[in-house]
Amino acid sequence: MLRFPPWKLTLVTLIAVLGFIYTAPNFFSKESLSGLPGWVPQSQLVLGLDLQGGSYLLLEVETDVLYKERLETLRTDVRNTLRQIDDPRVRFRVRQTSEGVTVALNDPADRERSIAALEELASFVDTNLFGGLPEKDIVINPEGEDAITVAFSEAARTSMAQSAVSQSIEIVRRRIDELGTTEPTIQRQGENRIVLEVPGLDDPQRLKELLGQTAKLSFHLVDRSMTAAQAQATRVPAGSQILPLANTDPPQGVLIERRAMLSGENLVDAKASFDQQTNEPIVTFRLDTSGANRFGDVTTKNVGSPFAIVLDDVVLSAPVIREPILGGSGQISGGFSVKEANDLAILLRAGALPAPLTILEERTVGPGLGADSVAAGEIAAIIGFTAVVLYMGLAYGLFGWFANVALITNVMLIGAVLSVLGATLTLPGIAGVVLTIGMAVDANVLIFERIREEVKAGKIPLVAIENGYNRALGTILDANITTFIAAAILFQLGAGPVRGFAVTLGIGILTSVFTAFTLTRMFVALWYKSRRPSALTV
Structure with a gap:
């Protein structure tokens, strides 16, 4: 039934209050916050390059330079290895090329002994993510009867890069x-x-x-x-x-x-x-x-x-x-x-x-351009927020205003999470917040429309409210889970502005489900408990 035990009421209220507390530092300057005690939350939103300017x-x-340096080291290792061969000693000349190290032997009979000694220089490198066998990092090839080439394998070059x-x-x-x-x-x-x-x-x-x-x-x-x-x-x-x-x-x-x-x-x-x-x-x-x-x-x-x-x-x-x-x-x-x-x-x-x-x-972004971006983002957010609030209040009456309070709490929670995590807010991130504002009330629209259908079917207010929330929950979760998966993919594969959008969208989805379903349900439960209406108007 439509009941909220004291522990759940306390927990939901605490989360909402913490959202406002951890968002509050963003409304003050850093100088003002520096004078407060250390236990007071002081984390603020980190503005991205497009909002505060920067580089x-x-x-x-230059992996080619690195490869050349490694070749020089390989040449030294080849020379030292061949010098250690005794009884009899190997006479040779070493020359470094752009692809590897070439060893010219004075006596072709020393080729096999030299190859065997140089094989000791090889180690294994694993560049296969799917559990394949590791490959040797150097490749040794005979060149004619009196020459040997030593080069890094393709696996080694990839691993180096x-x-x-x-x-x-x-x-x-x-x-x-x-x-x-x-x-x-x-x-x-x-x-x-x-x-x-x-x-x-x-x-x-x-x-x-x-x-x-x-x-x-x-x-x-x-x-x-x-x-x-x-x-x-x-x-x-x-x-x-x-x-x-x-x-x-x-x-x-x-x-x-x-x-x-x-x-x-x-x-x-x-x-x-x-x-x-x-x-x-x-x-x-x-x-x-x-x-x-x-x-x-x-x-x-x-x-x-x-x-x-x-x-x-x-x-x-x-x-x-x-x-x-x-x-x-x-x-x-x-x-x-x-x-x-x-x-x-x-x-x-x-x-x-x-x-x-x-x-x-x-590219260099000046702080003036960043300030213009912030102002434009603020205007867009205010317009979108105002339009949503007016629509919900006019379309659903008291229940719509419950949703509006939840919407304000949702925005505060997004700001709190971004501040605590130290996530960077970019201009696309603001777009993600604006989109979240529109999406946040979508769950409430589904719930309220379902309650209307229950009322039209002749159900009493308590049953209508309970059925409205319970039967809309599956649809709400399906819609938000698929959107959250898309946001996660954008964050994983995207870069820069795309990731900023994905961060705010992903956080907004999580907070929206909480505020649109749990918080508004608490408001409705408290209202019903105090009024006990015989008829319901949504």
Whole structure:
């Protein structure tokens, strides 16, 4: 029968009240909320790029560069593996091509032994989502009688690309979070592209500078066998290379050993600071235990020798090791400005990108355009809300006004859920709210029309109301479940504005079922209990 036990009445009322409480912070400024006690809800709606302005970038991960780097590592592994073959030793030459590594053997009789040794380099990679057998990451093929080619398999290349994009997304997120912006949207698009939306960012150029650097940090010993100028005039020694020195005019180079004595992978923390003697901006860093031990060993053995701090193939500085650097802490100087030191610290803390990022598309949305969008969305919502309220009140009388109160509660619940979850509200999201307003009363229309039919059939008010709600419930659930499935698919497969629409629509469907069925039924039950009408007019 049409009964609401006290516990259900309390629960429904509590949910409605909480909806109003958690929506309330959106009607106040952040300054006003900051002065309130910590236990007071202060979460507000996060406005998307199209509402508060900001930057949009379409990035491409340069997987070809990553593949080239992996080929260089493979060439080194091939050379070291073949050098370990003894009794008798294998004589060979290694050449790297765009597709793989070619080994030319002096003696064709060494081919089988070499292939057997190189097979040990292979490992398995699994790119099959359906439980297929894993594939080897390298392919070894004989080329004639005295040559072998070693290349990465297609499965390995696919795995490299997927891993690089996933890792890039995480590192981009870390770098953006360091800027202090709110709720950036970072999504994968296609095989090797990333869509980045940063609402509220007023310095898009700084964003591009942060993302444009790979931030691969390494420490190298300086080759003191000759100067960089002598190496350029004659020949660069094997195992060394010349890299430019940062902030020098005219440009200068530094001859360093290719082999890094330490990489940025051992970096734990980095902070911008000031040198206590010169007061110039510097970056202090701290290494993990493994990195600290290795750094201490290298600096102990090379006291008096210069070492280069290299970031993205540019030497930031090349100080002389005056004494062993123990404890895993150090500093990087290089004529930085305060902003450059801060940005370098951000890059080092976030980690190195596996491959460079190329900006394919850039859009900037001004806050003025966002304000216009908000105003247009507010007008649309007000018009739609007013039209629905007037129609329900005129068409269904008191029951229609019950539905209107439920509709207001529904909108408050949507705002509360979005605020608590920290979901981003976009312009399509506002469209989803407006659509929800229209859909929210659809369930009430079904219920009220069913009650009318019961009244016309001669049923008493209590039975008419009970049958109206019970018999309309199945239709309401069918309609909302199918719409919710569509919203879920849009959220899963869509991107950007489509997902914003799907979020508000999905949340609106859940709150609509609660307010349109449960809340209005509670209102009707309380009204019937207090009035006990002998006749019913809907």
